[in-house]
Amino acid sequence: MRNINYSGKKAICNICVVMALWTLGVDGATLPPDPDNAALLYYQAFLLRPEPDADTSESIHKVLRGEEPDEKLRKYLNQSDCRDTIEFTEAAAQLPQCDWGIRCSRGVWARLPQLVHFRPLSYLLSAEARVLAADGDYRAALDRCMTMRRFAGHVGDDTFITYLVSLEIDRLAHRCTQVVLESMPPNIDMLTWLRGQLVVVQDVIPSFIRAIEMDFELGIQSLRINPDNLESLYNFESLRENLAEKADDENTRDKILGLTDEELIVFIREQCENFFNTVFHVMDSGMTYEQKSLEIQRLSQIMEDKYPVIYYLYTRRIAEYYNLKVRNDAQFNTLKAAIEIYLIKAQTGQLPETLPAGLPKDPYSSKDFGYEITEEGFTFHSQGKDFQGRGGKLLEFKVKQ
8 A cells, every 4th residue: 555655646746847947947848939021921921811712702892992891801801710800911011121032143033932922902991991980989990090001011022023013912902091091080080190100101112213223233143144045135145136226326336245144234224324323313304294204205215216125125115104103193292182182171160161281292293283173072183294295183182971
């Protein structure tokens, strides 16, 4: 009996020792911090997002076109995976750093698997914001709109493709914010908060200049690492022949034909940097939009005439891209100006008869927007012409009565 008691006590002691050591081990462990790279959270959001069926996808696009949300969409948004997708996206949007892990050393062959996920995630956020607004939760709806703007900033300017997608998502955020503003009663505190948020989030929007520079660098890297794997214009021999063909004299022609591969890259870089710097100077000048657009087209024509192969490969779409940037600027400025009009309505109970001083300018004219009160709200007009030669109405805002 004594041996049995002794054995039992010994076993209990051993178990206690093991438990104590295990407890010490648990207490001594330190959890690693959450990721500080927003891309890691976005990638998880992409994986979590449930793929909508055809009917649900149509419900999403209907609400984005302005129709009322239906029960199919609400059921989809209430799925746990959808809620987790939004939670991960919200957490990612609050982080300052976002590195997608693009292998820039691969040049134009760098894979961008994240691209296919950007639009569906932005549509999900926009749809949820509109549902929240329809249910009267305007602050949460505007929060989602600001998350979309931060997400647009994180999409980035590492390539020009991602830059263009970021502009698209930003425009979607502008439109979604407008829809929420039109559906909510004027609220001074909420409008003041939103005005501040637009200022804060504005700083994260990708840079047009960096996107142009990165696009060029990726092209140069492609030329350097594998020139024969692209169209014939990209390989060194074809580049020399094309550049020599347009040379002003025989000496210049012979000099170009005698350039080594690296010297040819230096030559191309010098021509492009001179062109880009001149264009960026024009963009930053006091010219009107129309004057800038015409000057950029003139500079592009000079580049095309002098170095057609360099123009074709590296600079031919800069005027078009600049126009897209200005269009986005115009939409953002109308949104900021509209918030000031809504604030006046909230403070005084009526819309101002004329546009107040100090509001954001129309980038097409460098002047104040044209302003007109309508039966349902107010309209902003451009007093200049856009890149397609059109002027007139930019955006019409409704005011909830």
